[in-house]
Amino acid sequence: MNKNNTSLPALGLVLLLALGCNPTSRTVVAPVAADAPARLAQQNVDAVIYQHYSAEVHRLFEQGYELAKIRLDANLERPHTLPPAVIVDIDETVLDNSPYQVTNAAMGRTYSPATWKAWTAKGSAKALPGALEFLNYATTKGCAVFYISNREIDETDATMRNLIQEGFPMVDSAHVLLMHGTSDKTIRRAEVAKNHYIALLAGDQLTDFDESFKNRSVGDGKPNVDALRDTLERYFIMLPNPMYGVWLDAVSGRPLEGKPGNKETLLKKNAY
Numbered sequence: 173m174n175k176n177n178t179s180l181p182a183l184g185l186v187l188l189l190a191l192g193c194n195p196t197s198r199t200v201v202a203p204v205a206a207d208a209p210a211r212l213a214q215q216n217v218d219a220v221i222y223q224h225y226s227a228e229v230h231r232l233f234e235q236g237y238e239l240a241k242i243r244l245d246a247n248l249e250r251p252h253t254l255p256p257a258v259i260v261d262i263d264e265t266v267l268d269n270s271p272y273q274v275t276n277a278a279m280g281r282t283y284s285p286a287t288w289k290a291w292t293a294k295g296s297a298k299a300l301p302g303a304l305e306f307l308n309y310a311t312t313k314g315c316a317v318f319y320i321s322n323r324e325i326d327e328t329d330a331t332m333r334n335l336i337q338e339g340f341p342m343v344d345s346a347h348v349l350l351m352h353g354t355s356d357k358t359i360r361r362a363e364v365a366k367n368h369y370i371a372l373l374a375g376d377q378l379t380d381f382d383e384s385f386k387n388r389s390v391g392d393g394k395p396n397v398d399a400l401r402d403t404l405e406r407y408f409i410m411l412p413n414p415m416y417g418v419w420l421d422a423v424s425g426r427p428l429e430g431k432p433g434n435k436e437t438l439l440k441k442n443a444y
């Protein structure tokens with residue numbers, strides 16, 4: 173989940189501070205429209221419906237994890253000395269948080285840390301199609317399973333309870349690596365790599381594979397994907413999530429940092 177969004181009232185305060193002014197100064201800061209959260213929520217409706225309701229996404233997850241088995245088998249045949257491991261992200265990779273997004277859309281609200289944590293505290297997210305089968309398969313092949321997620325440390329207990337309830341393997345403090353200060357997963361991946369051959373990774377963000385993909389400044393990041401295509405093909409399973417992510421932050425601004433008009437501006441810029 174995107175942890176970098178700030179609430180609109182907080183954003184207004186940040187802008188004021190950044191400009192070195194206060195509410196009584198003569199500097200004009202454009203007010204955020206009162207209906208902005210509802211408009212932003214409305215702009216995400218089709219993405220949420222697609223993720224939550226569509227048989228297409230259901231199939232995409234199955235397909236992704238079918239491919240994961242094939243890739244894992246091939247990679248386990250490659251020379252390696254350390255014991256093998258699989259790394260997966262959690263949100264929109266093995267657990268389905270689309271009910272949270274559906275609720276947001278229905279209520280005309282967008283992500284906030286408070287509502288997100290109220291959702292994860294329930295521990296009721298369901299396993300995504302194919303995820304459980306694949307990870308159990310990986311363990312039968314001798315792989316350790318590591319869950320590297322940007323959920324925060326105070327979400328640990330509920331997250332582990334949720335994963336255990338859904339039947340996921342190797343759910344313990346050594347294998348569930350949540351966010352310590354930075355959303356960059358590089359260090360956590362390196363920790364796993366110290367003692368394991370990382371045979372496969374899966375995620376709904378390219379940054380679940382490598383942090384370099386956060387940079388979308390050239391060609392919306394697509395040339396970077398093409399440059400690493402062979403590596404991605406072998407070692408990474410990309411899963412669908414149209415609801416939020418690095419890609420959206422990069423092209424239209426973080427949803428709550430920006431205005432609802434950001435997406436309209438983006439579309440107009442590229443319309444023919």
Ligand SMILES: [Mg+2]
Nearest residue numbers: 261263264376
């Ligand atoms: Mg994710």
